[in-house]
Amino acid sequence: MKQRLQSSVIIAAITIASLYFGGTLLKAVLIFIGVYGSYEFIKIHKDKFNYLLFALMAAAVLCLLFLNQYHVVIMLFEIIILMSIGVFDDSESFADVSAVFLLSMMIGYALYYISYIQELNKWMIGYVVIISYMCDSFAYLIGIRFGKHKLNSKVSPKKTIEGSVGGWIFATIISFFWAMIFNFFGYPPVVFVVTSLLLPLASEIGDLSFSLVKRHYGVKDFSNLIPGHGGILDRLDSNIFCIILFGALLTLFIR
Numbered sequence: 001m002k003q004r005l006q007s008s009v010i011i012a013a014i015t016i017a018s019l020y021f022g023g024t025l026l027k028a029v030l031i032f033i034g035v036y037g038s039y040e041f042i043k044i045h046k047d048k049f050n051y052l053l054f055a056l057m058a059a060a061v062l063c064l065l066f067l068n069q070y071h072v073v074i075m076l077f078e079i080i081i082l083m084s085i086g087v088f089d090d091s092e093s094f095a096d097v098s099a100v101f102l103l104s105m106m107i108g109y110a111l112y113y114i115s116y117i118q119e120l121n122k123w124m125i126g127y128v129v130i131i132s133y134m135c136d137s138f139a140y141l142i143g144i145r146f147g148k149h150k151l152n153s154k155v156s157p158k159k160t161i162e163g164s165v166g167g168w169i170f171a172t173i174i175s176f177f178w179a180m181i182f183n184f185f186g187y188p189p190v191v192f193v194v195t196s197l198l199l200p201l202a203s204e205i206g207d208l209s210f211s212l213v214k215r216h217y218g219v220k221d222f223s224n225l226i227p228g229h230g231g232i233l234d235r236l237d238s239n240i241f242c243i244i245l246f247g248a249l250l251t252l253f254i255r
Contacts, residue, residue, distance in 0.1 A: 003228045011226065011235065019125050022118050030111045033232055034061040040222040040231045041103050044214075045096065053092070056081055057104045064108030065115065078104065103213070107233075110240040113247025120250070123182050127192075128199065128246050131175045132239040135200040136207065139167025156211040164204055171200035195249060199242050206241030210234070 018029040038058040042050060060078045064071055082097040117125045143163025151159040179185065179192040210233060214220065221230030229235055 007226050007228050019118055020122055022122060026115065026118060030065055030115060031062065034058060034065060034107060034111050037107050037232045038104065040233050044217045044219050044222060045099065052085065053100055057100050060104040061108040061111065065111045068112045106240055110243045113243050116247055117250065121185050124185050127175055127178050128243055129239065130178055131171050131199045132203045132242045134174045135167040135171035135203045136238050138170040139163040142166030152208065155208055155215060167204065168200040172196045195246060199246055202245040203238045203242040207238035209241065210237035
């Protein structure tokens with residue numbers, strides 16, 4: 001417990017500093033997350049580490065971070081290369097290369113939108129992070145106290161319906177008040193009513209999705225990089241879908 005708490009303090013310090021100051025510090029943190037997150041997934045992907053898949057996945061993630069305006073071209077090139085690997089490498093199946101593509105897109109778009117949202121307003125990215133962590137924290141606390149009905153025992157045996165509903169409610173309320181403190185970041189309040197309702201659901205789906213990935217590959221954690229927490233992807237799981245959805249809404253409907 002002490003080790004987990006110490007790790008949490010360090011993670012919080014790095015997160016707050018990088019999001020507050022942005023710039024080179026944030027880029028460096030995002031690059032590390034992209035490269036190491038790619039390493040974590042390729043490591044659990046097969047018994048034998050595939051350096052070509054790692055290089056391709058890390059490159060796709062970083063290109064989405066820095067060259068997102070060419071995202072369609074990046075996706076097409078990755079699809080062609082991955083399918084070529086599936087065709088000529090008998091050890092890699094269609095399911096294997098498809099998983100690499102899916103995870104690289106999820107991580108890459110999440111990192112891009114972190115940078116995008118932070119540049120718009122550093123307190124707005126705090127709004128998204130709060131949703132993920134409040135949803136996760138209250139789902140855990142309420143699940144322990146009141147949880148009786150399993151949400152999906154095959155994917156995540158400890159999660160309950162009561163915990164998920166409680167996490168969604170508290171995350172919605174807290175995140176909306178956070179937006180109120182900053183006068184809704186200059187947008188109509190209805191925007192944050194909608195996002196405060198939707199993003200906790202995206203956060204929970206993200207958490208379950210990465211649990212599904214770990215179940216599929218038969219691992220408890222993506223790595224042991226962070227004592228008491230697991231790996232980079234274990235810490236980002238609930239954040240990824242939340243960030244992507246919020247960034248997409250800002251891009252498509254608000255800006």
